[in-house]
Amino acid sequence: MSLPDDLLAWYDRHARALPWRVPPDARQSGVAPDPYRVWLSEVMLQQTTVAAVRDYFRRFTERWPTVEALAAADDADVMAEWAGLGYYARARNLLKCARVVTAQHGGRFPDTREGLLTLPGVGPYTAAAIASIAFDRPETVVDGNVERVMARLHDVHTPLPAAKAELTALAAALTPQERAGDYAQAVMDLGATICTPRSPACGICPWREPCRARAERTQAELPKKALKKSKPVRQGIAYVGRRADGAWLLETRPPEGLLGGMLAWPTTAWAEGAPEPAPPAEADWQDLGAEARHTFTHFHLQLAIRVADLPHSAVPTRGEFLPHDRFRPAALPTLMRKVHDLARATFRPD
DNA sequence: GAGCCGTGGTG
DNA sequence: TCACCAAGGCT
Structure with missing residues (x-):
């Protein structure tokens, strides 16, 4: 044989x-x-x-x-x-x-x-x-x-x-x-x-x-492998906004790059050091006090979360409102689902 | 060749 | 807690 x-x-x-x-x-x-x-x-x-x-x-x-x-x-x-x-x-x-x-x-x-x-x-x-x-x-x-x-x-x-x-x-x-x-x-x-x-x-x-x-x-x-590089820590802010009718403010990420083409909460850029705020709509954004931690292939991310009730008249500069009955958390990539899990408790039950 | 690109399980 | 790991491809 x-x-x-x-x-x-x-x-x-x-x-x-x-x-x-x-x-x-x-x-x-x-x-x-x-x-x-x-x-x-x-x-x-x-x-x-x-x-x-x-x-x-x-x-x-x-x-x-x-x-x-x-x-x-x-x-x-x-x-x-x-x-x-x-x-x-x-x-x-x-x-x-x-x-x-x-x-x-x-x-x-x-x-x-x-x-x-x-x-x-x-x-x-x-x-x-x-x-x-x-x-x-x-x-x-x-x-x-x-x-x-x-x-x-x-x-x-x-x-x-x-x-x-x-x-x-x-x-x-x-x-x-x-x-x-x-x-x-x-x-x-x-x-x-x-x-x-x-x-x-x-x-x-x-x-x-x-x-x-x-x-x-x-x-x-065996097999032997080349040493891996250590991962830097990047930081950012995610914005979870909900309108009075229950619609969530979400965006589709650009087609290329990290989480490309995926549904997501608007965020600041992710970089080493404190992020520059970049809210997607004018509102009284409140810091949630909890952050989503997530590790990607080549960096760790600490994502602070800010939440706001948005008026019906709100005109977002980024993203669009997704009606409550058309939003499924399962359609989010895992990082964004973590953000939702942390933020949802702060809003009135739908 | 090397960097970028996710996530969940595991020890 | 954390690094490592899994039926890789693209640039």
């Missing part, structure tokens, strides 16, 4: 049951995955855990069962449905991609890695994942799991990201011509359930015998 065969045999017994996955037995009986569902799941899973993705995947596929349905959706509806999942450029690219596939490819996803790479939001990993999982092409997927598994299997001590090319070559050398889709998912399942970042379960690993790191007892320290 070869290494890939050993892994596939393990996968046949231990594959995780996932909503977007065709299990190995069904697959070998000729059931083909739906490329739309494979693509959607892979985009959602970028830097995101399976546990976080499950409910989002279910809601998206119920609401938009096909790529054509998604392509026809309103941008704001898609952004609201994505709210809380993070990395919102993914949602913007998701729509772009659905519209390209619908308008330029007749609603069918390209079935090669090269074709898939031309799509918005589809990079080297996702293109290989869709090509292998949806179309059974022998492409090599290299995600964080595969990097970790290869670094341990071959005892590679070069730190990431410099080691990326080396680990990719090692992974490619193992990729089988047959059952490419199952193999791709098998390596990732191995990384997610056995060859985990901390406390890997080497004793029950199908690759425990050939694993070089296990032999050298270096598995816990």
Whole structure:
């Protein structure tokens, strides 16, 4: 038995049951995955855990069962449905991609890695994942799991990201011509359930015998990674205003950059040091005395909160009033939902 | 190559 | 409390 065969045999017994996955037995009986569902799941899973993705995947596929349905959706509806999942450029690219596939490819996803790479939001990993999982092409997927598994299997001590090319070559050398889709998912399942970042379960690993790191007892320290930079602290002020009729003053953030395209409370700029106030409407803004703390990828944020009852005649300089019955806190990104949770108690119950 | 871009779980 | 981490892509 070869290494890939050993892994596939393990996968046949231990594959995780996932909503977007065709299990190995069904697959070998000729059931083909739906490329739309494979693509959607892979985009959602970028830097995101399976546990976080499950409910989002279910809601998206119920609401938009096909790529054509998604392509026809309103941008704001898609952004609201994505709210809380993070990395919102993914949602913007998701729509772009659905519209390209619908308008330029007749609603069918390209079935090669090269074709898939031309799509918005589809990079080297996702293109290989869709090509292998949806179309059974022998492409090599290299995600964080595969990097970790290869670094341990071959005892590679070069730190990431410099080691990326080396680990990719090692992974490619193992990729089988047959059952490419199952193999791709098998390596990732191995990384997610056995060859985990901390406390890997080497004793029950199908690759425990050939694993070089296990032999050298270096598995816990691999893969090596470059030191991370510390995060600076930025500060700002969020303005939560409500009109007497219950409408909230909200804005849609600019399409690019942090939380781009998302519904949000108007805020000052976020910078190191005390923020310059920038209220979105003339009113008696009161400091809430509590702040929302949130950590983004590259900085910590401390967001002070100011609240105001706005007169019906108020003309905001930014944002617009969203009627009470059309406002869903779930449509806010998490930071803005935290702000709402802190501020809501200060207003009369609706 | 490196910075930007979210969030929730975990030790 | 806090740093680390997860099926990356774009610029």
